[in-house]
Amino acid sequence: MISQEDTEIIVKTLCAKVRANYVSPEDAEAIATGIEAKLDAGAYSSLTGPALAEALGTDLKAVNGDKHLRVAFDDEHPFPEEAPAVVQKYNDDGDVVDEEGNKVEEEEEPESGFERMFKELSTLSGDGVAGVDILTGNVGYINLTMFGPEAQAQKALQHAMTLVKNTAALIIDVRDNMGGDSSTELISYFSAESVPVKHIYWRPTNRLQKFKTYAEVLGPRYNDNKAESKQRPVYVLIGPETFSSAEAFVFFMRELGLAKTVGQNTSGGGHPCNFYRLGHDSFRASISIGKTMSTVTGKGWEGVGVPADIECTAEEAKAKAHSLCMKQVQAEILEKGDGISQAQRILLNRIEKAVNALETNASAKPEEPAAVAEEVPMMYETRLPGIHRLRNADGTVVNVERIERKFLGIKFVTEKVLH
Numbered sequence: 001m002i003s004q005e006d007t008e009i010i011v012k013t014l015c016a017k018v019r020a021n022y023v024s025p026e027d028a029e030a031i032a033t034g035i036e037a038k039l040d041a042g043a044y045s046s047l048t049g050p051a052l053a054e055a056l057g058t059d060l061k062a063v064n065g066d067k068h069l070r071v072a073f074d075d076e077h078p079f080p081e082e083a084p085a086v087v088q089k090y091n092d093d094g095d096v097v098d099e100e101g102n103k104v105e106e107e108e109e110p111e112s113g114f115e116r117m118f119k120e121l122s123t124l125s126g127d128g129v130a131g132v133d134i135l136t137g138n139v140g141y142i143n144l145t146m147f148g149p150e151a152q153a154q155k156a157l158q159h160a161m162t163l164v165k166n167t168a169a170l171i172i173d174v175r176d177n178m179g180g181d182s183s184t185e186l187i188s189y190f191s192a193e194s195v196p197v198k199h200i201y202w203r204p205t206n207r208l209q210k211f212k213t214y215a216e217v218l219g220p221r222y223n224d225n226k227a228e229s230k231q232r233p234v235y236v237l238i239g240p241e242t243f244s245s246a247e248a249f250v251f252f253m254r255e256l257g258l259a260k261t262v263g264q265n266t267s268g269g270g271h272p273c274n275f276y277r278l279g280h281d282s283f284r285a286s287i288s289i290g291k292t293m294s295t296v297t298g299k300g301w302e303g304v305g306v307p308a309d310i311e312c313t314a315e316e317a318k319a320k321a322h323s324l325c326m327k328q329v330q331a332e333i334l335e336k337g338d339g340i341s342q343a344q345r346i347l348l349n350r351i352e353k354a355v356n357a358l359e360t361n362a363s364a365k366p367e368e369p370a371a372v373a374e375e376v377p378m379m380y381e382t383r384l385p386g387i388h389r390l391r392n393a394d395g396t397v398v399n400v401e402r403i404e405r406k407f408l409g410i411k412f413v414t415e416k417v418l419h
Contacts, residue, residue, distance in 0.1 A: 013280075015035055066288055088106065162219050173317075199293045251300070
């Protein structure tokens with residue numbers, strides 16, 4: 001049970017954390033002032049547990065809609081205190097230096113309870129690599145559902161990139177990727193030279209950190225991004241659930257000319273965040289503490305997302321990209337004329353059948369139902385978890401699957417009509 005005294009401690013701790021850490025000091029003050037006014041007006045006095053967390057999360061986003069601003073409630077797994085920050089000195093390039101300005105090794109921050117949980121989650125999720133496949137036409141496919149801790153996820157990326165190293169084109173699927181750690185490691189597989197990727201400004205330390213692609217990676221590079229070399233086609237599948245560091249991967253692959261995007265505009269979460277205990281074991285806040293920016297324009301994707309170069313629904317993106325890849329592979333083989341090998345002729349035959357099948361399926365897609373007007377109670381014997389029966393404006397009734405997903409304390413709800 002949350003007492004009034006607990007509520008006041010939770011809210012005041014939240015406002016203090018926002019003022020001290022939120023990436024924009026001006027917005028931080030506006031956010032905290034608005035929440036304090038609601039506290040004084042008694043807006044939170046009757047709320048407890050999840051309801052209080054939801055109300056505070058909504059009020060955190062009232063100023064600028066930052067999707068990384070959240071409050072989570074969990075009375076089964078107490079939130080630990082944050083590890084004490086390591087005080088370090090930085091130069092203008094964001095490197096750690098000693099008192100004389102000489103570059104030194106960066107001291108690691110003590111591991112927090114959240115970081116331990118994130119490492120375990122990554123381990124239980126294949127370090128983000130949900131699947132690797134070779135599609136018809138010698139097209140590689142990698143499905144990434146998160147970006148695990150970079151040092152930990154290196155091996156999984158190495159194995160994935162090794163499996164697709166001989167493919168003629170590559171599709172990377174981040175449509176259901178809710179983010180996680182840095183994507184610089186994966187970006188480095190598509191550029192042989194160390195090139196500037198991004199800048200991140202960190203408000204708590206007033207540090208501008210500069211990132212480059214890595215000169216070395218564990219697995220085989222897919223492309224080297226050199227003008228004199230042949231670059232294999234790379235497509236990244238995106239959608240409205242592509243979020244945070246997954247968007248960073250998409251944004252910089254696109255900006256550096258390393259890939260084209262297929263699908264729908266991404267979510268628009270461009271602020272790295274940290275998690276803070278709110279003076280109570282059961283309450284934790286996600287607060288944006290940084291801003292990720294292009295090294296070229298100084299801009300990011302916060303609030304606007306990353307657009308698709310080739311627009312289609314997120315559901316259609318894989319088939320669309322696969323078809324594009326197969327047609328490009330087909331054209332390259334046909335350019336050989338009389339030099340086409342027997343194996344390549346077999347591949348051409350497979351490509352032709354697969355492209356025809358994809359195009360037939362696309363043309364046979366059923367029309368979307370009319371707008372939903374009301375929910376119809378389901379009979380007990382037809383009720384299924386997460387399934388709702390809805391009546392459309394034209395009187396027809398459809399079943400809708402309502403899916404709730406939780407990632408790092410953030411809840412996402414999507415609905416899909418079942419045909």
